[in-house]
Amino acid sequence: MKALAIGLMSGTSLDGLDICLAAFEKQDKWNFTILKAETLPYSEDWENRLRNSIHLSAEDLLALHSDYGFYLGQQVKEFINQHQLENISLIASHGHTVFHQPKKKFTLQIGDGRAIKLKTGLPVIYDFRSQDVLMNGNGAPLVPIGDELLFSQYSACLNLGGFSNISLQSGGKRIAFDIAPVNIVLNYLAQKLHKTFDENGELAEKGKINGTLLNQLNALDFYQYAHPKSLGIEWCNEHIFPALENSDPLDALATFTEHTAQQIANVINQYTIKDILVTGGGAYNTFLIEKIRAKTVSEVIIPEKEIINYKEALIFAFMGVLRMNNEINVLASATGSTHNHCSGVIA
Template identity: 65%
Template sequence: MKFRAVGLMSGTSLDGLDICFAEFRKEENHWDFEILKGETLSYSNAWEEKLRGSIHLNSEDLLALHSEYGFYLGEKVKEFIATYSLENIDLIASHGHTVFHQPKKLFTLQIGDGRAIKILNDLPVVYDFRVQDVLMKGNGAPLVPIGDELLFSEFDACLNIGGFSNISFQQNGSRIAFDICAVNIVLNEFAKKLGKDYDHNGDLARNGEVDEELLEQLNSLFYYKEDAPKSLGIEWVKDHILPRFEGKTNSEILATFTEHAAFQIAETFKKYQIKKVLFTGGGTYNSFLLERIQNLTESEIIIPKKELIDFKEALIFAFMGVLRVNNEINILSSATGSWADHSSGILV
């Protein structure tokens, strides 16, 4: 059994749209994959502002953006397919862009209407992966553990560092997964205040001074004491993180928050006795953050090839689309807290 799929992922840190074209092969209940093409498209200033401001829109303007962003995604996929002369594509799977995520209130919203993607590309499209899980009393996150389990089982754990850091690993026969802490959604914002798009190699944090009192406050947040499954959203950052930065310099914030993220990630490795961890996501390029994590843990950090660092999430959403069109489980209740494993995503 063989499928070729395009996966789309837009992260909360707004560093761009990841597009991944991959082939998936299933033999005797074992899945294998190959990334055939991948590209990250930076958002224009206009699109970055639209997406960043989407949380503040009224309902009519948000619905309009949902359609507009769907056509944007469709155009970018169409261009991607034409640029690389891609053929024999079975489906497109799109995560969309998260605006709201409040699973305790039974809602989450990822904009980017998949029907618009289909109209422009005339291919099957799977989108809106999270809502069904939230309606089933799950967190709607993290979703990538199904890919970690079926595609990356040789590692004790898989860690993704993007807007938020999230981890998944096997424990007592079940796949456990959760968001550890915010990372780039905070670091990028304060790097921008210093005239940078992001903290390259963590150099701004490396040269800043850690505020020990602020660090203690951050590490004492109640979320870190909660048991998994659990997830984070931008609303949590606005309510619990940003207010603590009043009166602090941008340099202090970057240094302290980098140390905070390193501490929380290392503590997670220690708590669950994780030995060998696959690192992916944009935060993997933050060499200072990785230095601090390694300094705080004895776990072995595995850095894969660049294509996997950059496109693992888009790859797994493509894989989730493949599972969905075959009506196979693509969301694990042990990871999200929903009442059952299920096959999620709207297929058009």
Template identity: 70%
Template sequence: MIFHAIGLMSGTSLDGLDICFARFQKEDSWSFEILNAETVSYDKALKNQLKNAIHLSAEELLELNSSYGFYLGKSVKSFIENHQLTHIDLIASHGHTIFHQPEKKFTLQIGDGRAIKLEANLPVVYDFRSQDVLMGGNGAPLVPIGDELLFPQYDACLNLGGFSNISLKINNQRIAFDIAPVNIVLNQLAKNFGVDFDENGNLAKRGTINEDVLLQLNSLNFYQQSHPKSLGVEWCNENIFPLFQDIEKLDALSTFTEHAAVQISKVLEEKRLKNVLVTGGGAYNQYLIEIIRGKTMTDIIIPEKEIIEYKEALIFALMGILRINNEINVLSSATGSSYNHSSGIIA
């Protein structure tokens, strides 16, 4: 069986919209080839809209849900035309996360899939997380199904995006959980220097670790909890950012980079992993990678650029294919829901 699908992913770090067109084949196991991929950068106005959407009224949020859906549809339509793509089975859209509070049984990823369908005139699968949250799960992480089916040769897959999350197999079960915030905090702290992100970790490298703040960060209750568990922007606003109000800006970057590395390497060591595939924007943060490597015996594998940048969009494309075929695309062992299920609304 051969499928061609487009995956759309917008991460919490607001880098832009990742679009990935891939060919999938299922024989004894799944294989894939990324055929075209690109990131559409958000302009300043849209970036601010998405960043501040957490403060919108219900009416304004509904309006943004529609307008952002049409934006996604127009973006994918341009992508299809630019690359002259003809054979596409479906579009799978993650949307952009505004709220994520699974303990209250809700999560919200905006970008109405029906608007995408109207623009692109193709079947669309969207809203992959809500069903899992209603079933008592965290609605996250969802990519472990893709790690299981597309990247089985690695002991674990580690994504360094807005948050770091890991997926690995223990006792023949795929488990996954968020480890710590990464770019959601580092990018915000980098803005103090008039840049969108700390390139290669060069700024953090110049700072001094504030041991007092580092201790407070490492003592946060989340790190003592057992998996499954997930993080959201709200948690960072409450627990992380207040700790940096009174310390030097370079020291803040240095301290948080160290904190992220401590938490990530701790998990790699505890799980005794031989190798780990590292993707997401944080894979380019040489300083962060260097610190992690210094704290663990695990072989840290940085793949080619396409996999680093588009692995999540690729996996959502696969999740869309699984959903259309009514096959399992969410693992309860990863999210904590009551059973494995096939999730996503089909437009």
């Protein structure tokens, strides 16, 4: 079985749209090759529209859902034309998360897949999370199916994006869960210092750790919960940003980087993980990575840039391939839903 698929990913840190074209082939097991991949930075207008989407009226949010779908379709169309791509089986789009409240049985990723199809003429799979939430799952993390079938040579996979999440084999099954916020908070603090992000963790390295604030962050209930569990912007708005409000941004960066490293290390040590593959934008934060290494005995592996940058988009493309084949693409052991299932709406 062979397939050429395009995966689209827009993360909570709003650093741009990831587009990844990959070839998938199944013999004894699944193999993949990333053929073309790039990140298209958002214009200031699009970044603001997506960032403020959580505050829109229902009417304006529905309009944005359509607009963003056509925007995604146009970006893919230009990507296909630019690279003169042919024989593409499908497009799989994660969309952009606005709301994520699984306890209330809803999650919303905007970017209407039907609009993408109208622009490109290709089959589109979208809305991968809602079905899982309706099945009592967290709707996240979804990437573990790819970790299981494409990256099984590693004991665990850690993604450092807007939030950190981990996936590993435990008790004969693949478990996964969110650990702590990362770039969604670090970028917010860096922006207070007129930087878009904290490059290599250099700002955090200059700050002083505030022990009281660190203890306050580490004491948050979420960290005591058993998996499966997931985080959203709403949780940060309630618990994290108010706690950081009156701190010096440099010291807050130092403190939050330490907090994130501690929480990640706690999980790695709890499961006695031998080696761990680290991807996502946070893999470039050398200060954070050094802190994680110092707090664990695990081998922390930073792969080539293509995997760091595009692993999530790659796995959504793969989830699209599985969906088209009616194969399981969501693991209940990772999300907490009632059973494994095949998710995604086909346009």
